Amino acid sequence: MHTLQLTKPDGRSLTLYSRAPLEGIADAPSPFLEPLGRSPHLRRHPLRDEWITYAAYRQDRTFLPPPEYNPLAVTVDPAAPTELPQGAWDVAVFDNRFPSLAPGADEAPPSIVETAPGTGKCEVVVFTQDRLSSLGRLPLSHIELLLQVWADRTAKVGAGTDIQYVLPFENRGAEVGVTLHHPHGQIYAYPSVPPVPARMQQVAQAYYERTGRGVLQDHIAKEIEDAQRLVYRGEYAVVFVPAAARYPYEVWVATIDPVATFCDLSGPQRADLARALKTVLMKYDALWHRPFPYLMAWYQAPTDGRPHPESHLHAEFYPPYRTRERLKYLAGTEIAAGWFAMDALPEDKALELQQIHVDVDA
Amino acid sequence: MHTLQLTKPDGRSLTLYSRAPLEGIADAPSPFLEPLGRSPHLRRHPLRDEWITYAAYRQDRTFLPPPEYNPLAVTVDPAAPTELPQGAWDVAVFDNRFPSLAPGADEAPPSIVETAPGTGKCEVVVFTQDRLSSLGRLPLSHIELLLQVWADRTAKVGAGTDIQYVLPFENRGAEVGVTLHHPHGQIYAYPSVPPVPARMQQVAQAYYERTGRGVLQDHIAKEIEDAQRLVYRGEYAVVFVPAAARYPYEVWVATIDPVATFCDLSGPQRADLARALKTVLMKYDALWHRPFPYLMAWYQAPTDGRPHPESHLHAEFYPPYRTRERLKYLAGTEIAAGWFAMDALPEDKALELQQIHVDVDA
The missing domain is CATH 3.30.428.10 (HIT-like)
Incomplete structure (x- = not known):
């Protein structure tokens, strides 16, 4: 670079x-x-x-x-x-x-x-x-x-x-x-x-103290074993619609092993994470043959100078559409209560993304 | 009834x-x-x-x-x-x-x-x-x-x-x-x-244990004293743009004294709360001479059978517009981080609502 x-x-x-x-x-x-x-x-x-x-x-x-x-x-x-x-x-x-x-x-x-x-x-x-x-x-x-x-x-x-x-x-x-x-x-x-990251840190820290493992690390292991919602499975990185998705086409992109921040990625992890990211982005755009809108956020460890073995770098994508024509509005229960309500099952949305074939090397 | x-x-x-x-x-x-x-x-x-x-x-x-x-x-x-x-x-x-x-x-x-x-x-x-x-x-x-x-x-x-x-x-x-x-x-x-209400309960409970008073009760007392952002001031109820508003035309509607749930309102409190509510709704619609969109949420005490002296029934209004023509989109920092960013000062938005005169008895 x-x-x-x-x-x-x-x-x-x-x-x-x-x-x-x-x-x-x-x-x-x-x-x-x-x-x-x-x-x-x-x-x-x-x-x-x-x-x-x-x-x-x-x-x-x-x-x-x-x-x-x-x-x-x-x-x-x-x-x-x-x-x-x-x-x-x-x-x-x-x-x-x-x-x-x-x-x-x-x-x-x-x-x-x-x-x-x-x-x-x-x-x-x-x-x-x-x-x-x-x-x-x-x-x-x-x-x-x-x-x-x-x-x-x-x-x-x-x-x-x-x-x-x-x-x-x-x-x-x-x-x-x-x-x-x-x-x-x-x-x-x-x-x-x-x-939001403070809440995630708190949950991850409590889990790490209890189990000595990462909460996302363990979740990813279960997603890989279950395989129902996988969108990309590489040697070092993975993409899936999470079992508890809050948005219809939500996906998470992550390394399989925990990495605290972008700075901690190895060369092979970075290469596979790039491939994972490109795969889901190409699938998104191919889904309805038009640019697919989303919010993509990358969560990583706080930069407070302390070690964060509980942290696990990953991206979460929140797309605003629930079907090709219909937007998902965040309304009463989501905004006022913080309790998300979903019409679509993550398994069904994952299937839609799985059925799209893309060539990231083309 | x-x-x-x-x-x-x-x-x-x-x-x-x-x-x-x-x-x-x-x-x-x-x-x-x-x-x-x-x-x-x-x-x-x-x-x-x-x-x-x-x-x-x-x-x-x-x-x-x-x-x-x-x-x-x-x-x-x-x-x-x-x-x-x-x-x-x-x-x-x-x-x-x-x-x-x-x-x-x-x-x-x-x-x-x-x-x-x-x-x-x-x-x-x-x-x-x-x-x-x-x-x-x-x-x-x-x-x-x-x-x-x-x-x-x-x-x-x-x-x-x-x-x-x-x-x-x-x-x-x-x-x-x-x-x-x-x-x-x-x-x-x-x-x-x-x-969201769980977080608010947690904050209110800690405040109540520390001070013996309600956090919203004390905030309302300060809003009344400051008066800069008041939109309605009755004998029992009040409407204001909160000093830490997260939406440009956000207002809170509340009784002045803490009331845990709708069930605890006295007759005079209920009558004044109705007047407070109607006042802000009429001002909203008069602001741009068109129906003013919003999310209105009423927060009250949990119905867990326990007393909640820390709770204070109130409504929060979250309107989606930041100006007559422009929507405020919740994007990266709001959705992904939970950290709201505002272009408008609450004092300026309160002034806009204060300058509108309405007659709730007409």
Whole structure:
């Protein structure tokens, strides 16, 4: 992996990653020249005891680009800069111009609830220079590079003592609110472990203390033995519709043996994980012969400097459709109670994905 | 309050409620004649340690009504029965034909995860006979009756030893997935306290043990003193945009003094709570001169037979819009991390609602 780190005129960081050496790239462009003046702050929810970020300046976005303007394209005309330079890079990561969390955030304004500075980091991860491609259409070696990029970001961003959790994710499709269709994801780095991974850590820790094994490790062993819901089974990685799926086409992508973070993947594990990921993405898009929307989230161990033998790196995909035409809305019971209700059995949805044949080496 | 309980031909229960005596209603109609053959089951999520309901028969709905058919209208032609009879009822409650949870549910099929029968209850609450009305347009006395209905359902449904939590809610608007626009809500009764209220109970209990007071009680006292985000202030009830709102137009509706469940409301509290509720609903609809979509959830104490001095009945409204034209999508950070990010300050949204004047007595 070759990397090049640059600084944009407004002070934001840009890192370029590539499989081949990077040469002749000198400048990091930016559609913005002035540093952002304000910073986000946190308020604590009194009844749920969890943080909420307020980044009111996100409303200030006076920058109204024409519809054909793509800030994730490379800059062709220096008078109309985008976020990215020309050059032979494969993956690019830069600081979000309107971050929900930012390093060195100011003190929060006073409130009747507990407050804190909105410390953290929000990065944009551009998967490829080709705006018409998608994560699942990239070659395996490119997806492997992306797994290395996520490892590099986890190590670099997570090294900060004020960062406790690094979450790479992708929102894909207009159905989940995406307006910019150039293939990209995001990384959020949090000053404390957020509620959902905190809950998962708590469950995993209790299980590990009781059994000396990982809860996902044991679940994967059962999924492999049962085989009913398997979507991909490699030597080191696996994809399945989990027996307790909360979304109709939910899948989990994981190494078979526990690996705490992206940084702990061996070469063979990474290669097979790339293959697993590409397999399910190709199946998703082949299912209805159209780009399949989803939220993809990668859970890993907290970056708190402690060992986490209970953690097990994996992705969870939450697609918004329950059938080709019908969206699954999260409503009363899901949002208000946190109790999911499913019309579809995981076994039936797995069968649909199993019946699609794809060639990841083509 | 006058009530009449009837049984539908397929065995489901129907209860009619009214302010005036109910006479001459003998039959409970139903679009379905045969009892439902299958029942829901639960599976336990191994990583989150929470239940998910599977009600696969919901997909079986072979009943495909014409678009103008309204099952919540009263039956006019006995050959084309709806869910409701003619008569002078104001509010009606009946068992959902396709429940996510049902009394006496069968044993779950075997799985690699922990399973349980899908015990519980799902009810439909029809707010009025007028399909063109809405909760906020009903007279105060009608809304007071609805608060009594919720109390009656909490008492009756919650009396079952297999019911631990009763959650009344309303999904309003196509934006939150509602296809049936006749004014109605739902009640879900759960066999254990679901994750979100369980978390709130845990926080409230710890606070109560530490201080001898309610966490919402103290928060309301601060909101009243601060006054910045108040939307309604009555003698017994209050409405405000909470200082740590997670949705742009989120409001909470509550009694000022803690009341554990709907059953514990005094007459004056209930009357003022109805006024508070109507006020915010009228403001919502006046904001953009169109029906304002939302999820409304009523949190109350668990129905586990134990006293809950830490509990405080209240409604939380989660509207899907962040501006008149733009939806707030729950994406990576909200869904995957449980860490909400807000573009708007609660103080600004409260001001918008404060500036709207409505007359609830008109």
